[in-house]
Amino acid sequence: MPHAGGSGAPGVDPEQLWLRPTEPRKGRRPSFSRTAITAAAVAVADAEGLDAVTMRRVAAEIGAGVMSLYTYAPDKETLLELMVDHVSGELTVTDPPTGDWRADLKAIAHLQRAHMLRHPWLPAALVTRRVPGPNTLAFLEHALAVLRPTGLDGAAKLEIFAQLTAFVAGHVGHEIAQAAVSRSPDRAAAEARYLAAVAADGHHPELAEALAAPGLSLTPEATFSRFLGRLIDGLDVTP
Incomplete structure (x- = not known):
């Protein structure tokens, strides 16, 4: 988008x-x-x-x-x-907003992520600000309706949608790059050895502690959901 x-x-x-x-x-x-x-x-x-x-x-x-x-x-x-x-035009939404704008925004983001993964060129294409065409406007209309319960003015709602889209595009771009690395076992192993060496050198105690912490699910879907939750749950919608 x-x-x-x-x-x-x-x-x-x-x-x-x-x-x-x-x-x-x-x-x-x-x-x-x-x-x-x-x-x-x-x-x-x-x-x-x-x-x-x-x-x-x-x-x-x-x-x-x-x-x-x-x-x-x-x-x-x-x-x-x-x-x-x-x-x-693939971003069709048939159900009206539920009234829970945070949950609905998360649903929009998951829809965008799946859409961008189907078309891996989209994150790069969206770097340039583009004129919304008819299909894009239809999806934007749904997003603005989702944000109506916030009470924010139109400009703020447009900013939130732009922020969400930029987040999804950036995350998917990184996700695609990481998938390419995972297909190269030698490179992935080299990166793991490098981080282990850095964590053990005594000069990066914060990083060492972070790497030693219990691991979270690293599946792409789980990682995206965590990042998305931090973004949307932390949005300040105070007028």
Whole structure:
């Protein structure tokens, strides 16, 4: 999910992107659509990462000429806006808020985490503040409704949602990186030996004590839930 209230990437006109017709009005009927182009770009990013997404690669995926894509997405930044909003359509919430805003915010965060893990390129894409498209706005509307019981003003609610999204994106980015390390047993073992040596050198007593403490569950889900609880339970919603 993008940050709420973002101004978008330089050169991306939100009115042109979201409010005006997306299909050419003249000439022969195109054999592809903006939706198809965006879906192809998402598939490439899911499989190979954002660096693999180029106008030439996406054109090849849908069997179109590169120049024909520029009618729908004049540059990669615009294409990325389309991709972010396209996958945001997966963030559907059918149940209304329960009234327990902290529990509902945690549910939103877990939904975002699962969403970003399905699309590992999203945390990096969300570093740039983006213009909310229709799918993103629908999810944002739900989040604002969740926060209504807090009594906060609109700006504060938008800030909380942006803070939550930034936390999830940062955590998932770290989670993906750690998963890559765990797939390299030699590197993981080297890191463990290094920390053990540091803890035993006598110069880091606080770290040594922390490492000697009883271990908590280190499953990705449990770790995320603990971090999320500290964030949301500690939110100050005093007007």
